[in-house]
Amino acid sequence: MxxxxxxxxxxxxxxxxxxxxxxxxxxxxxxxxxxxxxxxxxxxxxxxxxxxxxxxxxxxxxxxxxxxxxWKLSRNSAGxxxxxxxxxxxxxxxxxxxxxxxxxxxxxxxxxxxxxxxxxxxxxxxxxxxxxxxxxxxxxxxxxxxxxxxxxxxxxxxxxxxxxxxxxxxxxxxxxxxxxxAPARPANVLPIVFYGTSITQGGCASRPGMAYVSQLGRMLDREVINLGFSGNGRMEPALASFLAELAPALYVIDCLPNLQPDQVTERVAPFVMTLRKARPATPILLVDTPDYQDGFLIKPRMDRVLASRKNLIEEFTKLTADNVSGLFYLNGEKFFGQDGEGTVDGTHPTDLGFKRQTDIMLPVIQGILSRE
Amino acid sequence: MxxxxxxxxxxxxxxxxxxxxxxxxxxxxxxxxxxxxxxxxxxxxxxxxxxxxxxxxxxxxxxxxxxxxxWKLSRNSAGxxxxxxxxxxxxxxxxxxxxxxxxxxxxxxxxxxxxxxxxxxxxxxxxxxxxxxxxxxxxxxxxxxxxxxxxxxxxxxxxxxxxxxxxxxxxxxxxxxxxxxAPARPANVLPIVFYGTSITQGGCASRPGMAYVSQLGRMLDREVINLGFSGNGRMEPALASFLAELAPALYVIDCLPNLQPDQVTERVAPFVMTLRKARPATPILLVDTPDYQDGFLIKPRMDRVLASRKNLIEEFTKLTADNVSGLFYLNGEKFFGQDGEGTVDGTHPTDLGFKRQTDIMLPVIQGILSRE
Structure with a gap:
């Protein structure tokens, strides 16, 4: 801090x-x-x-x-x-x-x-x-x-x-x-830190401003820190320690598409506890995985989403039952819309998918920030 | 025919x-x-x-x-x-x-x-x-x-x-x-012919299915013929003659972004009359130019859109006053939305812009077809 x-x-x-x-x-x-x-x-x-x-x-x-x-991906200038x-x-x-x-x-x-x-x-x-x-x-x-x-x-x-x-x-x-x-941000308006996957990093926006993290930054008129690492947002302990060094208004943890279902069970709680220990009062939003847009017919893809989602909800429920405060869960199922048209490849949103995701996330984040 | x-x-x-x-x-x-x-x-x-x-x-x-x-662009397989x-x-x-x-x-x-x-x-x-x-x-x-x-x-x-x-x-x-x-289309369900620009051809959709012409084809469950020619949808007499050879349910003429304002005045009426003469009963939809998404601050871009739109409306009004029947006009101003986010470069829609354009065009085309 x-x-x-x-x-x-x-x-x-x-x-x-x-x-x-x-x-x-x-x-x-x-x-x-x-x-x-x-x-x-x-x-x-x-x-x-x-x-x-x-x-x-x-x-x-x-x-x-x-x-x-x-390390290599951290040298991309996303966000x-x-x-x-x-x-x-x-x-x-x-x-x-x-x-x-x-x-x-x-x-x-x-x-x-x-x-x-x-x-x-x-x-x-x-x-x-x-x-x-x-x-x-x-x-x-x-x-x-x-x-x-x-x-x-x-x-x-x-x-x-x-x-x-x-x-x-x-x-x-x-x-x-x-x-x-331009004028500096007000000192009491802290940034939001996003940690996650290729989607967090911004793939496949048509322009840098269309990544969902960038869109939220403009809509909230607040600094956002994009720690999306394509294919590598895996909730590792080293990343938890680095995130804990920051002092944001909110942590958004959006890693599910880069974790196997058993890794969700293994990694979510330790990651959250590292952040909670270092930042007792900072809210943490656990973001669920979006539905793969081809999952309705591609069984392994649907299975993975359902298993990861189930395991994240279990971890969230356990942590909440253990009185870990300031923890929030966001269902990502419909992030890219309900017509199947929000991605280029089933996984990565286009500007259409990113706009839909932003519209869903914005009021949730506003709600969390309003509790500050 | x-x-x-x-x-x-x-x-x-x-x-x-x-x-x-x-x-x-x-x-x-x-x-x-x-x-x-x-x-x-x-x-x-x-x-x-x-x-x-x-x-x-x-x-x-x-x-x-x-x-x-x-000719070169006609060899692209758009649509x-x-x-x-x-x-x-x-x-x-x-x-x-x-x-x-x-x-x-x-x-x-x-x-x-x-x-x-x-x-x-x-x-x-x-x-x-x-x-x-x-x-x-x-x-x-x-x-x-x-x-x-x-x-x-x-x-x-x-x-x-x-x-x-x-x-x-x-x-x-x-x-x-x-x-x-797959089963053939019903014989009485004729295709729709779209003639236009890079936007008609599908630039810059993330996938071929996201071009607005393709989207409309799926939503109407009808064959669509994409005659978009990037930078070259200029309402030339030769193209009018070729289009007149077809016998569609509807002609959609979407050329304005490839015409200078004075070319709109010069070319729209002859083009429409060639189609009308060959196809007395086929409806023709004249599509207005979308607003450039940077036109609010870039004067030459705004000027061109406003001049082209004015001239198209004048031509449409004159043709209608001359009792040319089955002619329709669609204002394109808001095709890509009102937040400025629907294009990659101010001109070419992303999937977000194409979705918005499709949503505006669909009921208009359905309305015209329902008069058949």
Whole structure:
């Protein structure tokens, strides 16, 4: 907890809300565009400051403590983002990704390796504005938005790639544009930590902003920390210890699709107790597995879901009976809808499935947070 | 009309509903799986029989009559599909695509080049079951579904790639499985012809079945003919002539995003009159352009949409005032929703946007068809 709070205080002091000095920017060859390294802004969605690379999601110390698969995935920039204010008529992005596989066969490059831009509307809600489409490895450059109406200051939110590493990101703005940090989040509005699977990490959203964790962050207007590890959200003790270092408003544990049914029985209680011991008052939401969209006809898939769900409910019931407080359970059965159309492959939601999941999770999380 | 009716009659006669003879199949090396060429089935979504290649969407005669871009795109198998009945416990697919670009940077390979499988439920609705993920060029092979519960006969629907050419498609079934045509569509249930843009063709659906034309075909349980030509749905006279050769229940003209506003004024009336002259009683639905999802802040994008919409409404009003009958107009403004989240790039819907568009179009089309 101390470490996490230290980061918040430090960044708030370092970055007041005045304009970022132009001396920090690099002009392009014409001198008309100034390029700012994203590191001049607070990076949201990072649980730890002491990372091996700037956009890693686990601390450098994790390398020797988690499986190599988890470590590798922790270097994907899923859920990381930055907010800023500008009156620029255009916003360019130049970014370097660390992996040459820009896409997967069921997951577009825009989601895997793209940069996603939102703007805050006068009424306060976030609205999508532009996508940075990855076209080459390692460097990409394109407009996120141009011909923006009016020259008024607006708050923007830029998301980093979901399934690739981000080595660097620069924003290019007209040389005369205003550019500053967005206001820091209120100190009493703590982030939400999500720990889970490929679905948590954001597969297979069309853009980084459509991962359910990102959608919830915008709707709740709150920092979210995405600790989804594709195929590797397995509720291991090392991860429980790392999560316990954070001090969020809520832990969301969404690992079931990466656990065999007997692993659910074996791992849920110890994981929860590690968190509860370190954070006696922080609510923990145990998320049930969604139905596989082909499970109605594919027996092994249906069997696994039903067995995992049964075992999670048993663990939840036992923990509650043991007076573990602040523990919540969310049935995931209908996350992707009831028409079978919410996924690309039966398992991974598209933007349609993610929207449906977000709509189900939002009021549940709001309800838990309102008890704070 | 004659040509189209001839095809329907011919295929109905050629393919009765008995099992496809095993002599038409090629066994795999183990002899346990029989591979059937998809050509043993009726191919739905093809307006013309006389095509240069089996899965082209325009007749061979079009090559010299349409722009090269249109001709090239007509060789993408968008909207083509086949229905069959089997009691197989697994369904394999082997398919060859003609283009080496399996994906686009904002459009997953599963949508561009994949094979999509649906099954008819006991209640009669179609439900998604499996995806064939493209992994190589030109040949792909994978299970569409396996471990299917029970050994009962079910009706299946398999969609072809949206943005690639299909050179061949084979279905692999257990050697003892039943395999037949699905029943032909009732002769009095004519298809619907859709002519339009990249959106009509299906960009950027996660799977071929999620293109709005495909969704409508399932919901209406009716053959649909997808004549979407990415960037090239420009209401040219040659296309009007080709469309007039068909005898559908309804023409849906969805070209606005590929026309400049002055082209709307210039081309809509002649196009409509060519169809009306050839098909005096066939309803024609003119579809308005959807709002660009970034148009609220990007002035040139908003201007183009507003100008095109104004001009389409003017043309529709004039044609109606001139007593052109059976002409309908559909406002497309909210096709992709009102939260800005329905597209990947402001223009092209994701599955979320396509679902929303389908939900808006379905009752409108049902209303028009109910007047038949």
């Amino acid at each position: 101390r470490m996490f709070h230290a980061i918040i205080v430090l960044t708030t002091v370092l970055f007041a809300d005045g304009p970022i000095p132009r001396s920090k920017a690099i002009p392009d060859s014409t001198g008309n565009t100034l390029w700012f390294n994203i590191n001049v802004l607070r990076i949201e969605g990072k649980g730890w400051k002491e990372t091996a690379k700037p956009f890693d999601r686990l601390p450098a110390s994790a390398e020797s403590l988690v499986r190599p698969e988890v 990381l983002c930055a907010r800023f204010i500008t009156d620029a008529g255009y916003i360019n992005a130049r970014w370097n990704v660390s992996g040459a596989d820009l896409a997967m066969n069921h997951f577009a490059a825009t989601g895997v390796s793209g940069i996603d831009l939102y703007v805050k509307m006068p009424e306060g809600q976030w609205r999508w504005l532009g996508i940075g489409r990855p076209k080459s490895f390692p460097v990409n450059e394109c407009y996120l938005a141009q011909d923006i109406i009016g020259a008024q200051k607006r708050e923007y939110l830029v998301y980093f790639p979901l399934y690739n590493g981000l080595d660097s990101l620069w924003l290019g703005l007209p040389k005369d544009a205003f550019f500053s940090q | 004659r040509m189209f009716h001839a095809i329907i009659v011919l295929t109905t006669v050629l393919f009765a509903d008995g099992p496809i003879p095993r002599s038409k199949a090629i066994p795999d090396s183990t002899g346990n799986t029989l591979w059937f060429n998809i050509n043993v089935l009726r191919i739905e979504g093809k307006g013309w029989k006389e095509t240069a290649k089996p899965f082209d969407r325009l007749p061979a005669s079009a090559e010299s009559l349409v722009r090269p871009e249109v 083509l599909c086949a229905r069959f009945i089997t009691d197989a416990g697994y369904i394999n697919a082997r398919w060859n695509v003609s283009g080496a670009d399996l994906a686009m940077n904002h459009f997953a390979a599963t949508g561009v080049s994949g094979i999509d499988l649906y099954v008819k439920m006991p209640e009669g609705q179609w439900r998604w079951l499996g995806i064939g993920r493209p992994k190589s060029f030109p040949v792909n092979e994978c299970y569409l579904a396996q471990d299917i519960i029970g050994a009962q006969k079910r009706e299946y629907l398999v969609y072809f790639p949206l943005y690639n050419g299909l050179d061949s498609l084979w279905l692999g079934l257990p050697k003892d499985a039943f395999f037949s045509q």
